[in-house]
Amino acid sequence: MKVLVTYLSRTNNTRKIAQAIFEEIKTDKEFKKLDEIENLNGYDIIFLGFPIENFGPSDDVKVFLANNTSNKRIALFVTHGSPEFSDYLTPWLDQCRNALDSSAELLGLSNYQGEVAQRVIDSMSKSDNQMLRYFAKESPKSKGQPDEKRIESAKEFAREIMKKVT
Ligand SMILES: Cc1cc2nc3c(=O)[nH]c(=O)nc-3n(C[C@H](O)[C@H](O)[C@H](O)COP(=O)(O)O)c2cc1C
Numbered sequence: 001m002k003v004l005v006t007y008l009s010r011t012n013n014t015r016k017i018a019q020a021i022f023e024e025i026k027t028d029k030e031f032k033k034l035d036e037i038e039n040l041n042g043y044d045i046i047f048l049g050f051p052i053e054n055f056g057p058s059d060d061v062k063v064f065l066a067n068n069t070s071n072k073r074i075a076l077f078v079t080h081g082s083p084e085f086s087d088y089l090t091p092w093l094d095q096c097r098n099a100l101d102s103s104a105e106l107l108g109l110s111n112y113q114g115e116v117a118q119r120v121i122d123s124m125s126k127s128d129n130q131m132l133r134y135f136a137k138e139s140p141k142s143k144g145q146p147d148e149k150r151i152e153s154a155k156e157f158a159r160e161i162m163k164k165v166t
Contacts, residue, residue: 013114079114
């Protein structure tokens with residue numbers, strides 16, 4: 001069985017989660033940035049991670065998922081600046097699920113808070129959008145994430161998925 005762990009990460013939060021997942025996989029495995037791979041062919045299981053940007057996956061992630069996940073077995077992991085218990089995460093995570101091809105098998109979806117970069121906070125705080133100004137005010141609480149607890153929970157996620165498929 002061959003496993004791919006691939007991720008998009010602009011400020012390393014999603015990369016940290018990806019690394020934790022990768023460490024837990026005890027079979028034939030590869031670790032790659034999303035922009036280093038042409039397609040997902042040749043892998044039995046794919047762990048694929050990215051940050052939430054503007055209330056969902058970014059457009060490039062959506063295009064990649066729509067074009068490359070037909071009949072694939074996928075576990076998604078995402079990071080976001082908001083706390084994991086926020087109600088407003090529900091539609092963002094639905095968008096992540098819905099971005100997959102309808103023939104893909106979603107093995108699991110996990111999400112973790114990740115520190116929001118100061119330049120993002122600065123830009124949101126100047127926005128005309130009230131919601132974005134609210135996020136700018138809340139975002140400093142994400143400092144230091146993903147922490148050890150979240151890294152451990154990502155490892156647990158990897159173990160659960162691998163148990164499911166072996
Ligand atoms: C352009 C942009 C938009 C973002 N939009 C959201 C958002 O809608 N909701 C949220 O909770 N976090 C948002 N964030 C915060 C990131 O999702 C979060 O910091 C994430 O952990 C970054 O992951 P990375 O370091 O792997 O890129 C946004 C960040 C950027 C750069």
